[in-house]
Amino acid sequence: MVEVALRHRFDHPGAWRSSRRDGFTLDVAFAAPPRGVTALFGPSGCGKSTILAAVAGLLRPQSGRVALDGAVLLDTAAGICLPPERRRCGVVFQDARLFPHLSVETNLRYGLRRAPRDAEGPGFEEVVALLGIGHLLARRPAGLSGGERQRVALGRALLARPRLLLMDEPLAALDAARRTEVLPFLARLRDAARQPILYVTHALEEVDALADHLVLLEAGRVLAEGAATEIAARTDLPLASRRDAGVLLDCTVLAAPGGGLARLGFPGGELVTTLHPGAPGTRLRVRLRARDVAVAVAEPHGISTQNVLRATLATITPAGEPLEVFLRLDVGPSQVLARITRDSLERLALRPGMPVWALVKAVTFDHRVAAAAAAPP
Amino acid sequence: MVEVALRHRFDHPGAWRSSRRDGFTLDVAFAAPPRGVTALFGPSGCGKSTILAAVAGLLRPQSGRVALDGAVLLDTAAGICLPPERRRCGVVFQDARLFPHLSVETNLRYGLRRAPRDAEGPGFEEVVALLGIGHLLARRPAGLSGGERQRVALGRALLARPRLLLMDEPLAALDAARRTEVLPFLARLRDAARQPILYVTHALEEVDALADHLVLLEAGRVLAEGAATEIAARTDLPLASRRDAGVLLDCTVLAAPGGGLARLGFPGGELVTTLHPGAPGTRLRVRLRARDVAVAVAEPHGISTQNVLRATLATITPAGEPLEVFLRLDVGPSQVLARITRDSLERLALRPGMPVWALVKAVTFDHRVAAAAAAPP
Amino acid sequence: QEGPTVFAAASLTDALRVLGQQWAARGNPAPRFSFAASSALARQIEQGAPADLFMSADEPWMDYVQQRNLIVTATRVSPIGNALVLVAPANDARPVALARGTDLLALLGPNGRIATGDPAHVPVGRYAQAALTWMGQWDAVAPRLARADNVRAALLLVERGEAPFGIVYATDAAISPGVRVAGTFPAESHTAITYPFALTRRAEGNARARALFAFLAGLEAQPVWQRFGFRLAQ
Amino acid sequence: MTLGLAAEEWQAVRLSLEVATRSVAVSLVPAIAIAWLLARGRFPGRMLLDALVHLPLVVPPVVVGWGLLMLFGIRGPIGAPLHDWFGIRLVFTTEGAALATAVMSFPLIVRAVRLGLEAVDPGLEAAARTLGAGPIDRFLTVTLPLMSPGILAGTVTAFAAGLGEFGAVITFVSNIPGETQTLPLAIYSATQTAGGEATAARLAGISFALAVAGLLLAELLARRMHRWLGRA
Amino acid sequence: MTLGLAAEEWQAVRLSLEVATRSVAVSLVPAIAIAWLLARGRFPGRMLLDALVHLPLVVPPVVVGWGLLMLFGIRGPIGAPLHDWFGIRLVFTTEGAALATAVMSFPLIVRAVRLGLEAVDPGLEAAARTLGAGPIDRFLTVTLPLMSPGILAGTVTAFAAGLGEFGAVITFVSNIPGETQTLPLAIYSATQTAGGEATAARLAGISFALAVAGLLLAELLARRMHRWLGRA
Ligand SMILES: Nc1ncnc2c1ncn2[C@@H]1O[C@H](COP(=O)(O)OP(=O)(O)OP(=O)(O)O)[C@@H](O)[C@H]1O
Ligand SMILES: Nc1ncnc2c1ncn2[C@@H]1O[C@H](COP(=O)(O)OP(=O)(O)OP(=O)(O)O)[C@@H](O)[C@H]1O
Ligand SMILES: [Mg+2]
Ligand SMILES: [Mg+2]
Numbered sequence A, B: 001m002v003e004v005a006l007r008h009r010f011d012h013p014g015a016w017r018s019s020r021r022d023g024f025t026l027d028v029a030f031a032a033p034p035r036g037v038t039a040l041f042g043p044s045g046c047g048k049s050t051i052l053a054a055v056a057g058l059l060r061p062q063s064g065r066v067a068l069d070g071a072v073l074l075d076t077a078a079g080i081c082l083p084p085e086r087r088r089c090g091v092v093f094q095d096a097r098l099f100p101h102l103s104v105e106t107n108l109r110y111g112l113r114r115a116p117r118d119a120e121g122p123g124f125e126e127v128v129a130l131l132g133i134g135h136l137l138a139r140r141p142a143g144l145s146g147g148e149r150q151r152v153a154l155g156r157a158l159l160a161r162p163r164l165l166l167m168d169e170p171l172a173a174l175d176a177a178r179r180t181e182v183l184p185f186l187a188r189l190r191d192a193a194r195q196p197i198l199y200v201t202h203a204l205e206e207v208d209a210l211a212d213h214l215v216l217l218e219a220g221r222v223l224a225e226g227a228a229t230e231i232a233a234r235t236d237l238p239l240a241s242r243r244d245a246g247v248l249l250d251c252t253v254l255a256a257p258g259g260g261l262a263r264l265g266f267p268g269g270e271l272v273t274t275l276h277p278g279a280p281g282t283r284l285r286v287r288l289r290a291r292d293v294a295v296a297v298a299e300p301h302g303i304s305t306q307n308v309l310r311a312t313l314a315t316i317t318p319a320g321e322p323l324e325v326f327l328r329l330d331v332g333p334s335q336v337l338a339r340i341t342r343d344s345l346e347r348l349a350l351r352p353g354m355p356v357w358a359l360v361k362a363v364t365f366d367h368r369v370a371a372a373a374a375a376p377p
Numbered sequence C: 001q002e003g004p005t006v007f008a009a010a011s012l013t014d015a016l017r018v019l020g021q022q023w024a025a026r027g028n029p030a031p032r033f034s035f036a037a038s039s040a041l042a043r044q045i046e047q048g049a050p051a052d053l054f055m056s057a058d059e060p061w062m063d064y065v066q067q068r069n070l071i072v073t074a075t076r077v078s079p080i081g082n083a084l085v086l087v088a089p090a091n092d093a094r095p096v097a098l099a100r101g102t103d104l105l106a107l108l109g110p111n112g113r114i115a116t117g118d119p120a121h122v123p124v125g126r127y128a129q130a131a132l133t134w135m136g137q138w139d140a141v142a143p144r145l146a147r148a149d150n151v152r153a154a155l156l157l158v159e160r161g162e163a164p165f166g167i168v169y170a171t172d173a174a175i176s177p178g179v180r181v182a183g184t185f186p187a188e189s190h191t192a193i194t195y196p197f198a199l200t201r202r203a204e205g206n207a208r209a210r211a212l213f214a215f216l217a218g219l220e221a222q223p224v225w226q227r228f229g230f231r232l233a234q
Numbered sequence D, E: 001m002t003l004g005l006a007a008e009e010w011q012a013v014r015l016s017l018e019v020a021t022r023s024v025a026v027s028l029v030p031a032i033a034i035a036w037l038l039a040r041g042r043f044p045g046r047m048l049l050d051a052l053v054h055l056p057l058v059v060p061p062v063v064v065g066w067g068l069l070m071l072f073g074i075r076g077p078i079g080a081p082l083h084d085w086f087g088i089r090l091v092f093t094t095e096g097a098a099l100a101t102a103v104m105s106f107p108l109i110v111r112a113v114r115l116g117l118e119a120v121d122p123g124l125e126a127a128a129r130t131l132g133a134g135p136i137d138r139f140l141t142v143t144l145p146l147m148s149p150g151i152l153a154g155t156v157t158a159f160a161a162g163l164g165e166f167g168a169v170i171t172f173v174s175n176i177p178g179e180t181q182t183l184p185l186a187i188y189s190a191t192q193t194a195g196g197e198a199t200a201a202r203l204a205g206i207s208f209a210l211a212v213a214g215l216l217l218a219e220l221l222a223r224r225m226h227r228w229l230g231r232a
Helices: A048-056 A104-114 A124-131 A146-159 A176-192 A204-210 A228-233 A342-347 A367-373 B048-056 B104-114 B124-131 B146-159 B176-192 B204-210 B228-233 B342-347 B367-373 C010-025 C038-046 C059-067 C104-108 C123-135 C138-144 C151-159 C170-175 C207-217 C219-227 D007-040 D046-058 D061-072 D079-086 D094-118 D122-130 D135-146 D148-164 D167-173 D183-191 D197-228 E007-040 E046-058 E061-072 E079-086 E094-118 E122-130 E135-146 E148-164 E167-173 E183-191 E197-228
Strands: A002-012 A022-032 A037-041 A063-068 A071-075 A089-092 A164-168 A197-201 A213-218 A221-227 A246-255 A262-266 A269-273 A283-289 A293-296 A307-319 A321-331 A334-341 A355-360 B002-012 B022-032 B037-041 B063-068 B071-075 B089-092 B164-168 B197-201 B213-218 B221-227 B246-255 B262-266 B269-273 B283-289 B293-296 B307-319 B321-331 B334-341 B355-360 C005-009 C032-036 C053-055 C077-082 C084-089 C114-117 C145-148 C165-169 C179-184 C193-199
Touching: A002 A048, A022 A048, A022 A213, A037 A048, A037 A204, A048 A063, A048 A089, A048 A164, A048 A197, A089 A146, A089 E122, A104 A124, A104 A146, A124 A146, A124 A176, A146 A164, A146 A176, A176 A204, A176 A367, A197 A204, A204 A283, A204 A367, A213 A228, A221 A228, A228 A246, A246 A269, A246 A334, A269 A283, A269 A307, A283 A334, A283 A367, A293 A307, A293 A321, A293 A334, A307 A334, A321 A342, A321 A355, A334 A342, B002 B048, B022 B048, B022 B213, B037 B048, B037 B204, B048 B063, B048 B089, B048 B164, B048 B197, B089 B146, B089 D122, B104 B124, B104 B146, B124 B146, B124 B176, B146 B164, B146 B176, B176 B204, B176 B367, B197 B204, B204 B283, B204 B367, B213 B228, B221 B228, B228 B246, B246 B269, B246 B334, B269 B283, B269 B307, B283 B334, B283 B367, B293 B307, B293 B321, B293 B334, B307 B334, B321 B342, B321 B355, B334 B342, C005 C010, C005 C038, C010 C032, C010 C151, C010 C170, C010 C207, C010 C219, C032 C038, C038 C053, C038 C059, C038 D061, C038 D167, C053 C207, C059 C193, C077 C219, C084 C123, C084 C151, C084 C170, C104 C138, C104 C165, C114 C123, C114 C151, C123 C138, C123 C145, C123 C165, C138 C145, C145 C151, C151 C165, C151 C170, C151 C179, C151 E061, C165 C170, C165 C179, C170 C179, C193 C207, C207 C219, D007 D046, D007 D094, D007 D148, D007 D183, D007 D197, D046 D094, D046 E148, D046 E197, D061 D079, D061 D094, D061 D167, D061 E183, D061 E197, D094 D148, D094 D167, D122 D135, D135 D148, D148 D183, D148 D197, D148 E046, D167 D183, D183 D197, D183 E061, D197 E046, D197 E061, E007 E046, E007 E094, E007 E148, E007 E183, E007 E197, E046 E094, E061 E079, E061 E094, E061 E167, E094 E148, E094 E167, E122 E135, E135 E148, E148 E183, E148 E197, E167 E183, E183 E197
Parallel strands: A022 A221, A037 A197, A037 A213, A089 A164, A164 A197, B022 B221, B037 B197, B037 B213, B089 B164, B164 B197, C005 C032, C005 C053, C114 C145, C114 C165
Antiparallel strands: A002 A022, A002 A063, A063 A071, A213 A221, A246 A262, A246 A283, A262 A269, A293 A355, A307 A321, A307 A355, A321 A334, B002 B022, B002 B063, B063 B071, B213 B221, B246 B262, B246 B283, B262 B269, B293 B355, B307 B321, B307 B355, B321 B334, C053 C193, C077 C193, C084 C165, C084 C179
């Protein structure tokens, strides 16, 4: 359990001789579960890095408290402020921050050598294998590509045997191709890590692939906090106004996709997809974007769309855009969001409680994100 | 008309004492039309920036020729190599490169003051209004946000009255929110510019919003070159293996969307969308992603999907993923791609020549990109 | 009113300051002094320095400028001289008899040094070398010399107790409260210590310079020279 | 307000300031040029030039002064034509003191300016080129302003060192009050006088105070400059 | 192979190298400490410390030598206990020459080291902290290696300046062949002798050659270092 409560104000003196004094106030409190990834999600400048710095001890907030499984790292009221080197928070920075004068191996061992004897964690070989960096050990950081660099940074943080892992947009500095390359390693690390992870990002696909718990931030405040699937399903948050808004479905692979389409089961139904999610039993979370869900009032036939799910229209809510609405559909115990036009709403005379069919194309899912999200059974 | 033909090799000496000598060879030739935006599109490290540098004169290639409307800027065979300051190529760099010691206004006027007397181009006030930077004129670059900085850089390049505008990933350093903020200004600039623009990017949405002509690069070579719409419609290029592959449709706004859905006409059909594309007559290009197109062999009823287009199945081609295929659909004279599973292909017994219905949700289009892509009538 | 410019050895500083004031007090334009090492001054005169009078601390550097025809040879005189003394720190008062064969090394102890000017180029060092050679001590004492840049620096080393002995001019010993004269070298132990004065070529027709020269080399200046410990030439 | 200083000593203070200022003034432009050559040039004799610039640091100041005397004395290969054709005499003048000081502080100023130049982002110069600025234009409007922190640092160090320059000055231009007797020479003269230690210490104190003032001013300027360049 | 040099002159060369090397060796650690204080410290006397460090640059070397004699002489407040309790004597010894040289080149070395330190990315130090490295640990394993180009630059400048140091050395330890007669003192001696010009020029040439060698070596080392730090 990671408890974080922080208050801090930055004053921006503004230009010289300007009397304008604007600033930034951070005022947040949240708790992250003792295992899994808690994503801090929000737009640029909302205070994500500031929170991470305060947790790591690199910034001393004006007031606040940070506790990790009951151990107090910071408590301004009690005058406690452990220095970073005694907090045992492994940090993965956006810009890797590998030591340029040390080889990859020495970088990796830097934290390991300084970790307490009795600290538990994966061994050197294990981490190297996990991240696929065995062939880089003798090289210098300067010769690495961006993606390789971030993988080494992940390994270095993990090998310091931290009690808490902090990651500050570890993929933001990478282009799309490199991001795709590193995302699966992050997912593996999430599964291998025995400690909680605070993961800062402003990319939704990283939340989809990695986050169990989500803290939604805006302008220094917490907008919402909860399980990632719950938050994604809410239509009252700024998240919902994104074009790619939609629910996250926790699925289990039902049929081995040996050459055929993968069948994913979720409470209340099944999805047929062109994903390659691994062996049956693999757990997998997929984002079902609301805009990719069509509804029909009669069961359609002769259509390429492969997923036609029986559902009940639960509620109709606005969708940010004036011409669109969200339909919340109950598919068994699960909920699915569909984005349709007000026009269609009227044309089909949709009312809450009506039985409908939800139509989802099998090709609609994001292969990269899903590949990363897959967790072994 | 911009003619570019370049050969250049970088040797990477490799690590010290390593005998491995790898390098990078650029070998490209292409011609950009005399007006509009030509996008150089390709993955990181494929040589895009190198091409731009050679055109601007900041890099002297081992051999090559660059001509602009018949005027030779570079011809290694003839021993011609104009210095950058005499090429009159306005460059917008990824990192803005504003002069930190000069005010925004002085930055803007830097190139203007050095432009030939008789050079034509928009006036200072015009550019400032176009880019919405009037309120920044007295400020220093250091105080600007990333987005503001790029807008000033755009203005500075434009005011130098260049014969050719070169932009090297002007949005890459910005986060999603800032990108959205600057994209419309780029679109405005494209419409206002009287000179050709070479635009380097590896973001497909920027190609969608801006590019008329596309040069597809990979590992230092030109893979394909042509009108952006043509290239997008091809299924034999690496582009097609992207999840967001699909055709670009050139549309004209038919109905004013005063509170209602916008009707966009394209040769052979109409699309109903929730976009806000401006007054009737506005021209607009939208990406219709293949994965968002479903097909039906019988006309569906009672379905929320609002666009049901009569089409003829022209060809069936592989789609990168083994379980998926592309259907090329003729909708009047236009072509649309649909991505469906092989499973559906067999289930519906689809064969070339069959009449089908193409199903497209009205909410499927990307509002940000479309907003930027809209050109006044 | 610009007075004449006098290039003078640094060891004449104190006395010349007083003489300059006296000269000015008589209604003459105050002379300008440039105090530095005789060697530097000689070279500067060679390079056209605006010196009207040259007052060297030793004869060889005056010879140097004379050979190069830079002075009015007829004016060259050596009106004052000095004595060479062995000094010790003021709190360590033991007279030393300076005669042939005196065992200076024994007096110096295992580590002690004699501070004096560098015999290679500082005049006082040259006189010291001659005197020590006369005493038959040169070979023994030479490795024990602390060769200073100028007399004052050598004096300072004794004042601070760094060197138990120093060989300096009587004039310097007289005005330093930190040292005491342990013995005076016999006049025959070294060539006479004299300060040659001369008018430079450029001042040949300069009446003011000639007048000042006459004053400094003449009777009126003698009390001041004596006050500062200089000996008058016979 | 004489602070217990004789008129001659005040003169030395004034002269020292003048000499230090003039030496910085004359060496600034060549130092910038040489720093540019060393940082940007790719020519065969670069290392040799670098070594030559360091020369005054390596040989004793007296030797530098002596070398200057040989070169610029009215019988010297440079001094003779200067004197005969233009009537310019450097030896034993304030100008000469400034020259000697400039030569001595030259390595320090070049080093600082060079570091400042190396900190200039070549990307900004490239940007200026694409905006139509030719070599001199972009040097003056972009490179020079951006390297100004280095120039400032060099100026301060050179000024401070100029206040203390002794060996080269006394050898080259002698020790003439009001003309070439700067503070360090006055200090030297004081040490040559019986009981002159107090005067020497007082003058050294003034020297120190001047240098502190210069450093303080530079620190303030540097802050302002960094803000100006947006690096604050 | 005597290059036409007398044994005594060879001795001066050897001694110069020794003095310059030792002076750099003794001043390196304090210079790093002071550079660290000046660059990172936020304490009231920072400006004063900065000025004090510059002091040897500002006052004439002879005065520095004189000051050293007052402090480190056997009657001085530092020299007396050193001598009485530890039997250490600095005046007239090679160690003393190294000390005087070290003091004189101290401002140069501090300045370069400080620039090197300011170029170190504090982010890397923060990274080391989060990996469990305490203050000394991270200074030794991260900060120090990363500031090494600045240290190298400072070492070279100080070494070059050390080869030329004169005024402070001759005043503090005087000129004892084989003990304190370094190259500059030998050169000075030669220039003060009528007809010594040739010897002086020859010795100055050796001085220059040594400095060039040092600079060359440093350039090579710097390149290697930059590659090592991945900045090539
Ligand atoms: N040292 C500082 N001094 C003053 N203001 C600061 C400082 N650090 C951060 N800020 C301000 O605090 C706010 C939050 O910054 P922070 O870096 O935490 O944002 P972020 O959410 O991490 O953004 P990004 O996604 O761009 O990294 C910003 O407005 C920023 O300008
Ligand atoms: N100055 C250089 N020396 C050596 N190699 C270089 C140099 N500049 C570029 N390269 C190499 O040339 C190739 C192409 O580089 P370029 O910068 O043109 O790629 P790009 O397409 O612009 O990539 P990005 O999208 O990352 O900016 C890369 O492999 C790069 O390492
Ligand atoms: Mg951040
Ligand atoms: Mg590029």
